[in-house]
Amino acid sequence: ALNGLTIMGKLAFADDKDLELTTEWVMLHGELEIGTEAVPHTHKATITLTDNVRGEAMMGMGDRGIMISGGTLNLHGDRSNSWTKLAKTADAGTNAIDVLDAAQWRVGDEIVLTSTDFDPRQAERRNITAISDNSITLDKPLEYMHFGKITFGVDERAEVGMLTRNVKVQASPDADQTLFGGHIMAMVTSKMYVSGVELTRMGQNLTLARYPIHWHLNGDGAGQYIRNASIHDTYSRCVTVHGTNNLKVENNVTFNTVGHCFFLEDGIETGNQYVRNLAIQTKCHMTKPCDPTDLGPFGASADGLNFKTTGQDSKEVLIPSDNTASSFWITNPGNVYRDNVAAGSDATGFWLAFPEHPTGAFEGTDRSKAAWPRRMKLGEFKGNVAHSNHDGFMG
Structure with a gap:
């Protein structure tokens, strides 16, 4: 294991055997390459981030x-079939399911079936022990029924997400106790x-700007993307886009995550495309229930107050609205949201939370004063589905 790795030139993983890199951190000024878009990596490649030296502060x-x-991160695994749907209902007690498309899925892979109940925690993860065409045998029976029919023209079939990839970035297991996981962060001019x-x-957890993957004040990100990825069992968010425009976030699966998941941060971000992403089991906290703000009519709450603000004032969330966590936190209408699924948030599926002016790093700037997200025309919001959430949609 390394105490740290600084890359000034180019480090590329050979694709002739399985490889592992274990290090405290990677500082990337040059290029890190595991596969390319044209030639994806086919062997296993794992980067494990340790925390034996606590409290290091690397260039902010x-x-x-x-x-x-200022560097470039190229990570390309060989899976593109991130999720599908059940072909028929899977009853409680069965260990066999049929799906619409199991291409690229393999014995040993981990999958997750979404809840089709009001309870988002009826999502279930299983491992594949056998597969024949689109018929899959699971390692143990299902505890819950997962619906698999189209009724009266409404597609109510459970989604099935694939969590396994051959290229993996992870923190070492101690992170499950400290909730201090790894993060990927791209600063200005990085790609x-x-x-x-x-x-x-x-x-x-509870640390600003330390998310699974995070574009941070990059400006124009045209051509950059995260797609066909799985992001699961994380401690703070999923994909954060901050002060960055024109990215593509496509065909990703998230599961068992904390706080707003697909997070558009300050309301200045435009031109980003969120297409066919599946978010499963979005939580407000690691273990505690949400404490959402009560927006009911006066007198609806037990204490007679119109707004219950204990969740807003909580010290146990990163920002106040995380106590009403959303799978898709949307702060500017000038972005594309197409064919995404919010399948089981403890609080909110899609939240259109447009500020009067952009906030955070841009608050009070001339750019912020000139931007009015609440007055902008809503861009494309089409084909999106919310189910098994406390609230499917909030605007």
Whole structure:
């Protein structure tokens, strides 16, 4: 294991055997390449981020991360079939399911079936022990029924997400106790091209700007993307886009995550495309229930107050609205949201939370004063589905 790795030139993983890199952090000024868009990596490649030396502060990007300062991150695994749907209902007690498309899925892979109940915690993860065409045998029976029919023209079939990827970035297992996971952060002039990658034990709980993957004040991100990835069992968010425009976030699966998941941060961000992402089991806290703000009519709450603000004032969330966590936190209408699924948030599926002017790093600036997200025309919001959430949609 390394105490840290600084890349000034180019480090590329050979694709002739399985490889592992274990390090406290990676500081990337040059290029880190595991596969390319044209030629994805086919062997297993695992980067494990440790935390044996606590409290390091690397160029304003913290610790235990892949931290990109003017460099380029190319991570490309060989999976593109991130999720599908059940072909028929899977009854409680069965260990066999049929799906619409199991292409690229393999014995040993971990999958997750979404809840089709009002309870988002009826999502279930299982491992594949046998597969024949689109028929899958699971390692143990299902505890719950997962609906698999189209009724009266409404597609109510459970989604089935694939969590396994051959290229993985993770924190070491101690993160499950500290909730201080790994993170990937791209600063201005940096570039990220990420596909077919698994991110787990990532994000640093209750710590700003330390998320599983995070474009931070990059400006124009045209051509950059995260797609066909799985992001699961994380401690703070999923994909954060901050002060960055024109990215593509496509065909990703998230599961068992904390706080707003697909997070558009300050309301200045435009031109980003969120297409066919599946978010499963978005939580407000690691273990506690949400404490959402009560927006009911006067007298609806037990204490007679119109707004219950204990969740807003909580010290146990990163920002106040995380106590009403959303799978898709949307702060500017000038972005594309197409064919996404919010399948089981403890609080909110899609939240259109447009500020009067952009906030955070842009608050009070001339750019912020000139931007009026609440008055902008809503961009494309089409084909999106919310089910098994406390609230499917809030605006």
